[in-house]
Amino acid sequence: MEIEEPGDGIGEAEIEQSGPGTATMPAVQEAFEEIEVDAPLVGVIMGSASDKPKMQPAGEALQDAGIRYDVRVISAHRDPDKVRDYCQNARMRGLRVIIAGAGMSAALPGVAASHSDLPVIGVPIAGRNLGGLDALLSAVQMPPGVPVGVVAIDGAKNAGLLAARIIHA
Numbered sequence: 001m002e003i004e005e006p007g008d009g010i011g012e013a014e015i016e017q018s019g020p021g022t023a024t025m026p027a028v029q030e031a032f033e034e035i036e037v038d039a040p041l042v043g044v045i046m047g048s049a050s051d052k053p054k055m056q057p058a059g060e061a062l063q064d065a066g067i068r069y070d071v072r073v074i075s076a077h078r079d080p081d082k083v084r085d086y087c088q089n090a091r092m093r094g095l096r097v098i099i100a101g102a103g104m105s106a107a108l109p110g111v112a113a114s115h116s117d118l119p120v121i122g123v124p125i126a127g128r129n130l131g132g133l134d135a136l137l138s139a140v141q142m143p144p145g146v147p148v149g150v151v152a153i154d155g156a157k158n159a160g161l162l163a164a165r166i167i168h169a
């Protein structure tokens, strides 16, 4: 699966004003060129590049199901503004489900659910010291009103399969 490093472009697309006298032909052309015909339906995000091997099965399950997805490394603690922008723009970009994987104090799934009303599937990643229990509890113990569905520790494959079921429901 293709993995993209965090970019500065997330959620930063400029929207041009249109109206009498404001829409020039080059601007219209640029706006239409920005339409993503094959926009992804699932956003796979993770807290660190070190999570990639554990998150890869989610991408494989989505690919097997023929569901387009994109991948970003964005940490709820290290890149809070990027996480907010990504999640707030997710529905507008056409995403239907967010899969969020993180280890240790895994805030990413909960923070994603606090910034988006899309279904969020959390994947607790096993770290070095606590076997993933830290991440599991961080992701699963969400306060009422901010739902996150959590799969097993290192359960990225099921996260991909569940996202496919949500999309096909």
Ligand code: AIR
Residues within 6 Å of the ligand: 046, 047, 048, 049, 050, 051, 075, 076, 077, 078, 101, 102, 103, 104, 105, 106, 107, 125, 127
């Ligand atoms: N993490 C990153 N930002 C917040 C958290 N909880 C997690 C990552 C990774 C772990 O911290 O998801 O599982 C260790 O990250 P790193 O980059 O030090 O390998």
